[in-house]
Amino acid sequence: MSRNVVVTGIGVVNAAVVGASPALGAWLARPSAVPPTGARPAVRLPERTLAGLVDPAEARRLSRVCQLTIAAARLAVAESGLDPARGLGLVVGSALGDFTSTIAFADGFLTRGPGGLSALLFPNTVMNTMAATTAIAVASRELALTINVPTVAGELAVARGAAAVASGRTDAVLAGGVDELDPLVAEMLDALGDDGLRGEGATFLVLEAEAAARARGAPSLGRIAGVAWRAIPAGPWGVGRRTTSRAIGDAVTRAGGAAPQWLYVSASGDARRDAWEARVLAAALGAPRPPAVSLAALVGHHAGLGALHVAAAAWTSRSGVLPAPDGGAGVAVTGDGLVHGLARGGGHVALVVGSGDTAWMPAAGHEGPPMELPTS
Amino acid sequence: MRRVVVTGLGAVSPFGAGVKAYWAGLAAGACAIRPLTLIDAGAFRCRIAAEVPDLRDGSSRRSRADRLALAAATEALDDAGLGRRECAEAALIVGAVGGGMLEAEEWYWARARGERPSGWAPALRAILPGAHAEMLGHRLGLGGPRHTVVTACSSGAVALAEAAELIADGVADVAVAGGVDAMTRLCFMGFNALKLLDPEPCRPFDRDRRGMSIGEGAAFVVLEAAERARARGARPYVELAGHGMTTDAYHVTAPEPEGDGMVRAMRAALAAGGVEPAAIGYANAHGTATPQNDRIEARAIARVFGDGRLLVSATKSMIGHTMAAAGSLEAVATILALVYETIPPTANLAIPDPEVGFDCVPRVAREAEVEHAISNSFGFGGQNVTLLFRRV
Numbered sequence: 001m002s003r004n005v006v007v008t009g010i011g012v013v014n015a016a017v018v019g020a021s022p023a024l025g026a027w028l029a030r031p032s033a034v035p036p037t038g039a040r041p042a043v044r045l046p047e048r049t050l051a052g053l054v055d056p057a058e059a060r061r062l063s064r065v066c067q068l069t070i071a072a073a074r075l076a077v078a079e080s081g082l083d084p085a086r087g088l089g090l091v092v093g094s095a096l097g098d099f100t101s102t103i104a105f106a107d108g109f110l111t112r113g114p115g116g117l118s119a120l121l122f123p124n125t126v127m128n129t130m131a132a133t134t135a136i137a138v139a140s141r142e143l144a145l146t147i148n149v150p151t152v153a154g155e156l157a158v159a160r161g162a163a164a165v166a167s168g169r170t171d172a173v174l175a176g177g178v179d180e181l182d183p184l185v186a187e188m189l190d191a192l193g194d195d196g197l198r199g200e201g202a203t204f205l206v207l208e209a210e211a212a213a214r215a216r217g218a219p220s221l222g223r224i225a226g227v228a229w230r231a232i233p234a235g236p237w238g239v240g241r242r243t244t245s246r247a248i249g250d251a252v253t254r255a256g257g258a259a260p261q262w263l264y265v266s267a268s269g270d271a272r273r274d275a276w277e278a279r280v281l282a283a284a285l286g287a288p289r290p291p292a293v294s295l296a297a298l299v300g301h302h303a304g305l306g307a308l309h310v311a312a313a314a315w316t317s318r319s320g321v322l323p324a325p326d327g328g329a330g331v332a333v334t335g336d337g338l339v340h341g342l343a344r345g346g347g348h349v350a351l352v353v354g355s356g357d358t359a360w361m362p363a364a365g366h367e368g369p370p371m372e373l374p375t376s
Numbered sequence: 377m378r379r380v381v382v383t384g385l386g387a388v389s390p391f392g393a394g395v396k397a398y399w400a401g402l403a404a405g406a407c408a409i410r411p412l413t414l415i416d417a418g419a420f421r422c423r424i425a426a427e428v429p430d431l432r433d434g435s436s437r438r439s440r441a442d443r444l445a446l447a448a449a450t451e452a453l454d455d456a457g458l459g460r461r462e463c464a465e466a467a468l469i470v471g472a473v474g475g476g477m478l479e480a481e482e483w484y485w486a487r488a489r490g491e492r493p494s495g496w497a498p499a500l501r502a503i504l505p506g507a508h509a510e511m512l513g514h515r516l517g518l519g520g521p522r523h524t525v526v527t528a529c530s531s532g533a534v535a536l537a538e539a540a541e542l543i544a545d546g547v548a549d550v551a552v553a554g555g556v557d558a559m560t561r562l563c564f565m566g567f568n569a570l571k572l573l574d575p576e577p578c579r580p581f582d583r584d585r586r587g588m589s590i591g592e593g594a595a596f597v598v599l600e601a602a603e604r605a606r607a608r609g610a611r612p613y614v615e616l617a618g619h620g621m622t623t624d625a626y627h628v629t630a631p632e633p634e635g636d637g638m639v640r641a642m643r644a645a646l647a648a649g650g651v652e653p654a655a656i657g658y659a660n661a662h663g664t665a666t667p668q669n670d671r672i673e674a675r676a677i678a679r680v681f682g683d684g685r686l687l688v689s690a691t692k693s694m695i696g697h698t699m700a701a702a703g704s705l706e707a708v709a710t711i712l713a714l715v716y717e718t719i720p721p722t723a724n725l726a727i728p729d730p731e732v733g734f735d736c737v738p739r740v741a742r743e744a745e746v747e748h749a750i751s752n753s754f755g756f757g758g759q760n761v762t763l764l765f766r767r768v
Contacts, residue, residue: 090623096504097526102562106481109565110488114419122566123628123756126473127505127526132757135625141637144623144759145534146526148472148506156523167545188500228547231468231522236510237501345510347522 002254004210005162006356007222008082010311011075011176013053013068014201014299015043020079021221021311025360028315029330031323033298036197040190042181043199043300062133063101065094065180069130070137072202072304073174077138080206081218082172089142089170090135093157093177093303095150097127100182130178142170150237151266151273152341153177154203154306155349159227161207162351166227171212176204177303192237196268199300203307220356222314225336226255227351232280234346239272243283247350248338255352259285260338262322262331263292264309268301270344277342290338291331293322306349309339313353318360377544381612381768383605384456384598386448386554387708390426390591390695393447395455398595398705399712402720403741407694409577409589414440414478414559422573426591426696427559439476439502441558441594442511444701448594449512449552456598456610458550460517467520467548469539470509471531471555473700476502478560485561505700508556520548526700528755529662531555532595533703533763537619539599549604554596557699564590570629578665578697579724580690581674581736588664591696595704597711614711617651617748617766620644624758631669632758635676641760642680645750649764653681656764657746658719660710662754663690664697673752674732683733687744690736693723703753707763710751714767717745 010021015034017027034043045068053071054062062070069092082088101124108116123129128146135144143164147157154177161175181200189198213220228250234240252260265281267274281289295312296305316322316337321330336354341347387394390408391401401408409426417423431443438446453463479499486493501507506524513522521542527534532555539553557563567573567590574587605612622644624637631638646653659681662673670690677688691709692698698705713719718741725738751763 103484105566106484106562107488109561110485114565114568117565117569119569119571122562122569125562125566126528126756128528128755128757128759129628131527131623132628132759135623135757136627139625141623141625141640143621144527144757145538148504148524148526149509150504150506160523163541163545163547167541169541188503191497192501229521229523231513231519233514233517233519234510235514236507238514345506346513347510 002166003168005165005207005224006210006213006220007205007314008208008213008218009076009080009206010221011072011204012308013072014304015045016299018049020075022361024311025315026362028312028323031298031325032327040186044181045200063098063124065098065178066130066133068180068202069134069178072204073134073138076174076204076206082206084139087142087171088140089164089173090131090140090144091157091161091173091175092131093147093153094127094130094179095153095303096179096185098124098129099185101125103184140174149343149347150345151343152306152347152349153303155339155341156229158205158307158310159229159349159351162224162227165207165209172206172208174204174206176202176307178202179302194270196270196301197296199302201302201304203304203311205307205311219358221358222317222356223354225352225354226251229349232346232348237344239276239344240346243279245348247348248284251350251352258336260290260352261335262290262333262337264313264339265292265294266341267294268296273344280342291322291333293325297325306341310351310353313337313339314356315360317353317355378546379602380540380543380599380616381602381605382597382614382616382711383600383610383612384452385708386451387595387705388428388444388448389593389705390428392429394451402691402694402709403718405721405723405739405741407577407723409696415561415564420568422568422575425559425589428592437498439479441474441476441556442502442508444558444594445508445512445556446515448554449516449596452552452596452598453516462550463517464519466518467539467542467551468509468513468518468522469535469551469553470524471535471700471703472505472508472524473526473528473531474557474560474563475505475507477562478558481561518552527759528757529699530703530753530755530759530761531700533707533753533761536597536704536707536763537621537761540616540619543599543601550600552596552598554704555700556594557592557701559592563699572666577724578693580663580665580693580722581670581729581732582725583727583729585665585667587666589696591698593698593701593705595701595708612768614714615766615768618645618648618764620762622760626758629756631672631754633672635672637758637760638673638676638754639679641762645762645764651748656681656686656748656750658687658713658749660706660751661688661690662752663692671731678733686734687719688734688736689720689722691720703761706751710749710765714746714749714765717743719744
C-alpha cells in the first residue's frame with residue numbers, strides 16, 4: 001500500500017519564528033536572521049519566549065528541551081485540528097537529546113554522592129524523554145519513535161513519519177526535530193571540530209493520509225510526495241569520498257519521477273560536510289543544479305532545522321518562492337522541490353515536497369517577521 | 377506486504393560472546409548476575425549486575441558498547457552468509473540508549489576532579505546512541521537505509537520492528553537490526569535513585585521480588601524478505617510474522633496501571649500476523665522483576681490470552697535487564713525457543729506470585745513444541761513493543 005501524505009499542521013519554535021503555518025509563511029516571505037550571541041556564536045531562543053509557550057506549572061515538571069518539543073507539537077496539532085483519539089503516532093528526531101538534564105544528573109552525584117541523585121532527572125537522561133513527555137501532552141498513543149543521528153535527525157524523522165502514513169500502518173503522525181544549546185555540549189562539539197553555526201528549537205508537522213485529511217476537512221498545507229533514506233560510506237563523524245547514493249533517486253521515483261525544481265539543503269557552515277553535500281547533489285542531479293537554499297544561517301543548525309526545511313518547502317511549493325537567506329526577494333520557482341540532508345557519518349535523507357491545496361494564511365496583523373523577539 | 381524471515385543471529389551476553397554461549401546459559405537456567413566490576417558500586421545498596429565477561433574483541437579505541445555491537449552484528453552477518461554486495465544494500469537499524477557513555481563518563485568524572493583530560497575525542501565522538509550505527513555501517517559496509525531508534529528499554533525490539541517494516545514494504549530486501557547497551561554509571565545510579573534495583577539477583581514473577589538487576593550486551597539479527605532468502609538458499613530460523621508498537625501516553629516512568637498500551641501492542645502484533653491468541657504457546661515477558669511491571673504485564677497478558685494456558689518466562693532473571701539490548705536479546709531467546717523446542721526458564725523464581733496466573737517456567741527449562749511465540753518489551757515513557765515469531 002502507498003498512500004498520499006499531506007501536511008495538515010505545522011508548529012515552529014525557534015529564535016526567528018514562533019507559531020503555526022501563518023507565522024512561518026510570513027517569515028519565509030521576508031526572512032530575517034537572528035544575530036548569534038555568545039563567545040562561540042550560536043542562535044538562542046530567548047527564555048521569555050519559551051516561558052510564554054508552556055504553562056508555568058507544567059514547565060516546572062519538564063526539562064527545557066521537552067518544553068521546546070511540546071510547544072511546537074501543540075502548535076502543529078492545534079493547526080491540524082486532528083483529534084489524537086483517532087490515532088496519532090509520534091516521531092522525534094534529535095541530535096543531542098536532553099544533555100542538560102544528563103549533566104545535571106551526573107553533577108548531583110559528583111557533588112553530593114548517592115544522596116544527590118535525582119529520580120526526577122534520571123528519565124531525562126534517556127533520549128526518548130522528549131517523545132515520552134510529548135506523547136502525554138498531545139495524547140499520542142500509537143508508535144512513538146525517537147531517532148538519533150547527527151545533522152539530519154529532523155529530516156529523517158519527517159521521512160520516517162511519512163513512510164508510516166504512506167504504508168497504511170497509521171493515519172496520522174506528528175513528526176519533527178528538536179535540540180537545545182548547552183555549554184558543555186558546545187565544548188564537546190568544539191573538541192570534535194564541528195564548525196557549523198549552532199541553533200536550537202523545534203519544528204513539528206502533522207502528516208496525514210490525504211484521504212483521511214480530506215474526509216475530515218483538514219487543511220492541506222503541503223504534500224510529502226516521496227521519501228528515502230540511506231547511508232553513504234563514511235567513518236564515524238566523518239566525511240566520505242563517495243558521492244553516489246540511491247536516496248535521492250528513490251525519493252524522486254516514489255514521487256512520480258519528475259526532477260525536483262528547487263532544493264532545501266542541509267548546508268550549515270560545516271565546511272567539509274557542506275562541500276560533500278554539494279558533490280552528492282551534483283552527482284545525483286547533474287548540471288545545472290536547481291536553485292538551492294538553507295535556512296541554517298538564519299536560525300542555526302539543530303534537529304528542528306530539517307523539519308523546518310520540509311515545512312518551508314511546502315510553503316515554497318505553494319507560493320512559488322524560494323526564500324533568500326539575505327532577506328532579499330527570493331527566487332521564483334515552480335513544481336516540486338527536494339529537501340536534502342547529509343550527515344557526518346553518512347546518514348542521507350531525501351524528501352520530495354509538493355504543494356497542498358490550502359492557501360497559507362498570513363499571520364493576523366503581521367507585517368514582516370511574525371514576532372519581534374528579543375535576541376539576548 | 378512481503379513476509380519477513382530471520383536468517384542470521386548474533387549475541388554477546390553476560391554468558392559470553394556468541395549465540396551458542398547465550399543459549400547454553402539460558403537453557404541451563406544459569407544466572408549471570410554477579411558483583412559489579414566495571415564501575416564502583418561501593419556507595420550503593422545494590423552492588424551486582426550482569427556484565428559481559430572477557431570482552432576482548434576489537435580496538436580499545438572503540439567504546440565498550442561499540443565492541444559489543446560489532447561482535448554481535450558480525451556474528452549475525454556471518455551466520456546469514458551474506459556477501460559484501462548484499463551488505464552494500466542492507467538496511468541497518470540500531471536500538472540504543474547509553475551510546476558510549478561509559479567512556480565519556482570517565483572523561484567527565486576527570487573533568488569534575490579539576491583535571492584537564494586530553495585525548496578523549498574518540499570517546500566524545502562515540503557518546504551518542506547514533507554512534508553505534510555509524511561505526512557498524514562503516515565497519516560492515518552496510519549502505520542501505522540506516523537509523524537509530526531510542527525507545528528506552530524497548531529500543532532493541534523496536535529496531536527489529538522497524539527493519540521488518542522496511543522489508544515488508546519493499547524498501548529493503550535485507551536488514552541488520554538489533555540493540556546494544558554497555559554498563560554505565562548513569563544507568564546504574566539512575567535505577568538506584570528510583571529504588572528499582574534488588575540487592576540480590578532479580579526474581580521476576582516471584583511473590584517476594586524486590587526489583588531488577590542491570591545487565592549489558594548486544595544482539596543483532598539478519599532479516600530478509602522470505603522470497604529472497606529462499607532464492608539464495610538461506611536457512612530461515614523463523615518468520616517475524618508481526619509486531620505492534622504503542623505508547624501509554626501516561627507517565628514518564630510508570631506503566632499505565634491497566635496495561636492498556638501493552639494489550640494494544642500484543643493485539644496489534646497478533647493482528648499483523650493473522651494469528652489468534654490461542655495459537656501462541658510462549659511469551660518471553662518483559663519481566664523486569666519490579667513489583668509494578670510484573671503485576672501489570674501479567675494482567676495485560678491475561679487480558680489478551682486468558683489465564684493459565686500460556687507459558688511465560690523472563691530471561692532477565694539470568695542476564696539482567698540489558699536496557700537497549702534487552703528487546704533484541706529476548707527476541708533471540710524467543711527465536712531459539714521455537715527452534716530448539718525448549719522454553720528458557722525464569723531463574724530465581726521460588727514462590728510464584730499468586731497474582732500471576734501463568735506457568736512462569738521456574739528455574740528449569742522445559743521442552744515444548746510451540747508454533748508461535750511473542751516477545752514483549754516495554755520502555756520508560758510507556759513505549760510498548762510486541763514481536764510475533766512463527767516457526768518455518
